[in-house]
Amino acid sequence: MPNVEINADDVMIQLKGLKKSFGKQAVLLDVNLDIRRGETMVIIGQSGSGKSVILKHMVGLLQPDEGEVTVDGITISTPKFFDTRTIRRKMGMLFQMGALFDSMDTGENIAFALREHHPELSEEEIQKVVTEKLKLINLVPEFRSKMPSELSGGMRKRVALARAIALSPEILLYDEPTTGLDPITSDVINDLILDMQRKLKMTSVVVTHDMVSAFKVADRIAMLYKGRIIEVGTVDEIKNTDNPFVRQFILGQRKIPTEE
Amino acid sequence: MKILSPVHYIGFKTFEKISAVGEVFCILGRTLKALPHAHKNTDLIVKQMVSIGVSSIPLLFVTSIFTGMVATIQAEFQFRDLVPDKFVGTAACKMILIELGPILxxxxxxxxxxxxxxxxxxxxxxxxxxxxxxVLGLDTYRYLALPRFIAFVTMVPSLTIISNCLALIGGWIVCVLALDITSYTYYTGMQYLFQPMELWAGVIKSFVFGVIIFVLGYYHGVNAGSGARGVGMATMNVVVASCLMILIADFALAAILF
Known part of the structure; x- marks a missing residue:
């Protein structure tokens, strides 16, 4: 479990009464969640329950139908909010499939945003940062010349993580970081998530349905069920909860225990 | 959305199409807005120019040469025994520069x-x-749309000029090898009644066609459905929509320019 001091009153990301529908399908009905500065919040829930939709609201990729998203005191869920660049430079996101830029090699993927946002950096300094980020994700600098198509699933996620932290964000969002990976590679990714928080003191939001990963990396866990957050608690609180829906999910049961 | 009646369906579809037209113009507007940043992305622009322009030359070479040959043979067949041979070159040149080159x-x-x-x-x-x-704070219009837009609006007119030349060469080959018309006759025919406007009209048209292909390609790309089928449908739709719009725009431009 992460070991960083967290102040319960210092909220980094706040979701208030979030509602979102796609056509006739209502995905988020009323999502309320506070994520504290420096903590790792894991959002769990079934596939298709809207976990990634929550994440996309946090980074401004989606706008809510109703409700409010506040990041570091700035409400980003309003059409009047145009300064998305400022807030996005505080955030990094690891996409489910990595979302590496296929036409660029590993080094270019990591350096691209850096080069655009920091034109004052020399090429030598940029390469130094790339090497440093590759080291953080336990990859040797020689990896910089590999194309994304030459990388395995786990490697792609590690490179995507290096790209996400290239701009040294304060908040890191992980969209199903261990999905599609074998258990050992999953654990490597889990360790990296923990490392990121310990070394870089980031606020992390992890969306997953992998309970091994959730229990390992989380400070707190929130369960999304039928468009609402039905439980928020520490790992121990979630493990010992009486909520039948949460128990069903963490134990991986087909039926809700009370129905049996 | 629940469709209640045929009238409702027609209204709904009309609204959908109007929204699509609006989105197409938004894409164009946002791309043009990124234009002042063009000089910072010269490497991306050159890459797209090579991919769109240089790589298309072999295909264009074959299609243009053969089109020029066919156009000249047809012109000669229609004129045979009626009009002097010199006018074969005149007809081929006008056909190719005004219509065949840009449209093809x-x-x-x-x-x-x-x-x-x-x-x-x-x-x-x-x-x-x-x-x-x-998420990385990079504007997709600046890094993805703009280099492609610039490549399209410069490469389509350039390729049109190349295609015009190749088609005229195709016509010349047919004249000399199959139609018993001398190079001199063909060449003087080409010059006869030539107006520079015919060449420029073709270039102006091809600039507009470049904008059409880019904006429809980008629109169908960002609105592609998921999976292989979604991308497949998008590619089919862009070819159909582009071809239709090119033909409609060609008519409109012909009416305006001549």
């Missing part, structure tokens, strides 16, 4: 690079690469 180049490029643009952007959207650009 635009249709070939709509099929080759318009579909490739939709497939590329569609697959980037599918793999969340477009979202990744946005």
């Amino acid at each position: 180049t635009a249709l070939v490029l709509a099929g080759r690079v318009g579909s490739a643009l939709a497939a590329e952007i569609g697959s980037m959207r599918e793999k969340e690469e477009l979202d990744a650009y946005t």
Whole structure:
């Protein structure tokens, strides 16, 4: 479990009464969640329950139908909010499939945003940062010349993580970081998530349905069920909860225990 | 949305199409807004120019030469025993410069690079690469749309001029080898009644066709459905829509320019 001091009153990301529908399908009905500065919040829930939709609201990729998203005191869920660049430079996101830029090699993927946002950096300094980020994700600098198509699933996620932290964000969002990976590679990714928080003191939001990963990396866990957050608690609180829906999910049961 | 009646259906579809037209103009507007940043992305622009322009030359070479040959043979067949041979060159030149060159180049490029643009952007959207650009604070219009836009609006007219030349060469080959018309007769025929406006009209038209192929390719790419079928449909739609719009725009421009 992460070991960083967290102040319960210092909220980094706040979701208030979030509602979102796609056509006739209502995905988020009323999502309320506070994520504290420096903590790792894991959002769990079934596939298709809207976990990634929550994440996309946090980074401004989606706008809510109703409700409010506040990041570091700035409400980003309003059409009047145009300064998305400022807030996005505080955030990094690891996409489910990595979302590496296929036409660029590993080094270019990591350096691209850096080069655009920091034109004052020399090429030598940029390469130094790339090497440093590759080291953080336990990859040797020689990896910089590999194309994304030459990388395995786990490697792609590690490179995507290096790209996400290239701009040294304060908040890191992980969209199903261990999905599609074998258990050992999953654990490597889990360790990296923990490392990121310990070394870089980031606020992390992890969306997953992998309970091994959730229990390992989380400070707190929130369960999304039928468009609402039905439980928020520490790992121990979630493990010992009486909520039948949460128990069903963490134990991986087909039926809700009370129905049996 | 629940469809209640045929009238409702027609209204709904009309609204959908109007929204699509609005979105197409938004894409164009946002791309033009990024234009002041063009000089910072010269490497991306050159890469797209090579991919759209230089790589299309072999295909264009074959289609243009053969079109020029066919046009000249047809002209000679129609004129035979009625009009002096000199006018074969005149007719071929006018046909090629005003219509055949620009239209043929635009249709070939709509099929080759318009579909490739939709497939590329569609697959980037599918793999969340477009979202990744946005999250990294990078404007997709500046890094993805603008280099392609510039490549399209410069390469389509350039390729049209190349296609015109190749088609005229095709016509000359047929004249000399098959039609018993001398090079001199063909060449003087080409010059006879030539107006520079005919050449410029073709170039202006091909510039507009470049804009059409780009904007429809990009629109269908960002709106592609998911999976292989979604991307496949997007590529088909962009070719159909581009070809239709090119022909409609050609008519409109012909009415305006001549």
